[in-house]
Amino acid sequence: MKFENYTIKDIAKALNLSTSTISRALRDSYEISPETKKIVLEYAEKINYRANPIARSLKERRSHSIGIIVSEIANNFFSQVINGVESIAYDKNFQIIISQTHESSERERLNVEYLTSRSIDGLLIALSSETEDISYLHKLKERGFPIVFFDRIPQQFDTHKVIVNNQQGAYDATQHLIKLGKKRVAHLTNSKSLSITKDRLEGYKKALMANHIDFDPNLIKYCQYGGLHLDEIEKSIEELILVGFDAIFISGDKLTTGYLHVVKKRNIEDLKHVAIAGFTNSNVVELFSANITVIRQPAFEMGKIATELLIKLIESTYPITDFETRILPTQLIKSN
Missing domain, CATH: 3.40.50.2300 (Response regulator)
Incomplete structure (x- = not known):
């Protein structure tokens, strides 16, 4: 049986209200009275209503998703970076899509092509060990696509970067x-x-x-x-x-x-x-x-900072030309 999510039209019909009233109430608009908001929100919770992300992305021209590319998720360092990314992304209502290169430059390029074809809003990437040609990433940036590098970074690329010392x-x-x-x-x-x-x-x-x-x-x-x-x-x-x-x-x-x-x-x-x-x-x-x-390495912190910088690029209403490279300290833990 095909799964069907409830829509704003369904809520409007059930409560005998207009779709615009339902939409504004769900957005907590000042135009809607507290009493009406309460009725709408209680009913939406009762039926487990969830906003349609595809409809939302078409309206806002954003997918509210971020791509992240690492060499291997099983690597302790990268898994901790991803945890840091998630801690910021989900708080800002962004979903993340994770891809692995297994140190292959070809797989890295294919992953980037796939993610951008899925209309992600921005990309976090640590380059693979095989990567030498990043011209395709330069072309993406020239078209205004937000990219932030972390850990493994290119030298000649004007964007935010996050590394350790x-x-x-x-x-x-x-x-x-x-x-x-x-x-x-x-x-x-x-x-x-x-x-x-x-x-x-x-x-x-x-x-x-x-x-x-x-x-x-x-x-x-x-x-x-x-x-x-x-x-x-x-x-x-x-x-x-x-x-x-x-x-x-x-x-x-x-x-x-x-x-x-x-x-x-x-x-x-x-x-x-x-x-x-x-x-x-x-x-x-x-x-x-x-x-x-x-x-x-402060991997979790690296993921957090990289995500914050990427979201700033995504949400900026004007072109950003002043970029920074954040350098985080390492910690030496001596053996017993």
Whole structure:
């Protein structure tokens, strides 16, 4: 049986009132008396009336929905960002539609095309590890479509962006390992193309320089898919064992948990005494190793701020040309 929602016309017929009176009463208009509003609202609640979002979007030329694109929802960091997005979006009467790229630039583009075809009002996006060409996003913006980037951002794109202080977080993590007396600090990181990879590598290098330790490119291992596939982490670990290292700074949530998983699974004796510092928002990493120092990102706050900035773009009655990049601090949580 086809589901049919009650309409304003149904309420008007039942209460013997005009549709315009019902509409104004539901909007809490000052033109309608408190007594009439009470009657209308009580009846609407009784029949579980819900406004038709399609009719509303046609009238207002807005869908009251926001798209968000991340690499993987199962990633602890991104799931917490999404929670932050929801906390603001639903309070402002926006629905969110979530898409995953699994680090594929092609899937990212297809997701954007699908979401915009569904008439979303704006887009929140963290770029995939494969993404290099964002010309299609530039074209969307040129047509006035609101876009806000978070975490993984492009450099040449005039819009709001929300990130953490990646360079400082990486510096703090590497500095902590060096203070433990470590001299061969390896760095396991994401795709070379990502903004977070570049910024965290720079922080790592600055910490080495501050402690008069020569930079060794053989200690840097890039994982194109950010640990989405365990085999790329295993390969990196095997290569690092050959060159030798006594500590490792890991540059991403999935990479950190993946590294700990591989070490535990392989039970490699040489790695049991390696000091670890890694970016992760997972609460279970201590189950793998009590000796990990965590760099935690304010993911929930990032989602909130990105959504607030996007809604401002959506609701602005004039073109916005003054954009900002919000930089949030990271937190270093030392191992016991």
